Amino acid sequence: MRKMLLAVLSRVLQGPAAAAGRTASRVMVASRNYADFATEATFEIKKCDLHRLEEGPSTTVVMTREEGLHYYKTMQTIRRMELKSDQLYKQKIIRGFCHLYDGQEACCVGLEVAIKPTDHVITAYRAHGFTYARGVPVREILAELTGRKGGCVKGKGGSMHMYTKNFYGGNGIVGAQVPLGAGIALACKYFGKNEVCLTLYGDGAANQGQIFETYNMAALWKLPCIFICENNRYGMGTSVERAAASTDYYKRGDFIPGLRASTTPAFFEGGWKWGDGPILMELQTYRYHGHSMSDPGISYRTREEIQEVRSKSDPITLLKDRMVNNNLASIEELKEIDVAVRKEIEEAAQFATTDPEPPLEELGNHIYSNEPPFEVRGPNQWIRYKSVS
């Protein structure tokens, strides 16, 4: 049995700074030797709300300098990648649906650090952050968004259907990914390799019937399925109060133990282990963009609300402040990371806008797996495409 580290998701979740009252002390020095930095710092964080759990994560968390830099760089990369996608969409270089994740970066970064590459992740359509966290390079994500052959799935999937090893998308039908995730967990249990599946859904999907069917079977069969509700307060344009009779999403699994985390570091060790069955975690987060690119995001919420979250609870800003205040990094160092990230995103965007579209022959491919080539009908009986697996 292995101990589950629901750690870091926590590390960087946004919310009111736990260290409220501590002012940011900006002591500028001419030059700084990296040996001057602390190797780690300890933080006190807000207790998680618990459901059917005796003990929650520890409220004392330690973060090393390396960890902090890694989280910072990863979140910043996702942030800038999403903002670049916004730009490309407005230039009509990205088409169709585009659901951006900026504001929620802490969730995917924190979760990825808490699991292993051999664990499994499945989420819904707001998936670019997870796609990156699971290992797909920015250029392949952007090229998939722009529908080019260098996209991670050759332009066949688009924004909502990106995949990589142990990452099952990117799913367009609200809630459908939840039973799929439990099925992946069933396979984990079947193969006996101590792997888990993180099965993510939003506050909007949380009212889907198939999720409750899945809770039942996951609990009955003790599947190693970690249900994660990313509650960003709005299902498309409907606020949680208007959609759910109970907005305590961490309790909605009823017989499934749950916890709700909203602030930074929560480190859960020992309370849950592989073999116990499912657990449900609600992450309180926020998206800056509207539901998708066609939603300005201000008809159902105020600009003031968005601005308040940005100024008080931005995960990247909070992390930066924490690191600087605790001598884990300098402002200059973080600025250098910002510059490097911008450069990476620019290069990726350059690739994504210049790479050719997939050849027409690709149209018929991958209908089936492991199948001898066959012909697929086009728009009329004389147009045929070859289909290879």
Add this chain to the structure above:
Amino acid sequence: LPRAAPRPCPAAGVSQVTVRDALNQALDEELERDERVFLLGEEVAQYDGAYKISRGLWKKYGDKRVIDTPISEMGFTGIAVGAAMAGLRPVCEFMTFNFSMQAIDQVINSAAKTCYMSAGSIAVPIVFRGPNGASAGVAAQHSQCFAAWYGHCPGLKVVSPWSSEDAKGLLKASVRDDNPVVMLENELLYGVPFEMSEQAQSKDFVVPIGKAKIERQGTHVTLVSHSRPVGHCLEAAAVLAKEGVECEVINLRTIRPMDIETVEASVVKTNHLVTVEGGWPQFGVGAEICARIMEGSAFNYLDAPAVRVTGADVPMPYAKILEDNCLPQVKDIIFAVKKTLNI
């Protein structure tokens, strides 16, 4: 002829085997052959299967390989599809395909389309199976034929067995296929015995998906059908033979990908085509066959328009006299043949 005993069956030569036993043998053999194969569905384990198709399998293979699910089609179908994405080879039973409608999003959007959307990186080796179409007196909500609905969708394979050989061979082929396969069985056929050759009873006997079978050679008219109506076609052919009309009866076996070449070759020979199915006429299997024949080389060989025999275009009523007249009967097939041949 003596009925074959359930496996192990050392039959030397031909035996009579019911469709139920043939399916049971197929499941047993595939569970034994590949430990990634497992069966899930309502009542498949301790009840031995609602229609006893999985009789004895839970006793033999246990809880891990044969799983009883709660009544949660959308949930357990999604779970089965997810398990397939992660490397298992589930056989997901719908007690009848009418209930698959509750889960149809998982069959189409999660199973059928994923290989394509992922540019081939995620395979979904799953079989969805169960009884399809009309039974006897189960009324409208329990009698629908889904061949046209599932046959419509790229990414799926759809098979529809008639005989025991079809049932066993196609189920084994479906389990071994790396793609989502919908297998449309027929409840009224489960208890019907068919001859099975020694070869057909062997552990490695598979019927290739995508290939039709000519059940009866003929020269005057081509009858194309799938599932239970294949039997009615053969009965009609026997009656017509006495009047000197020789029907060629084609058992499609697979709805998608459809073996239209076999139908075309037959129409080139007979010059007349009658399709027969249990499902509703509009947008049905017969409609697709007629469209494809028109588009292909066989059109020029037709001496009369192709004709369809189908279920009546109504929800299935309960009273026996009404139900009987909602499905193609032997007399309806004979009538259509004679109309086509103008006799």
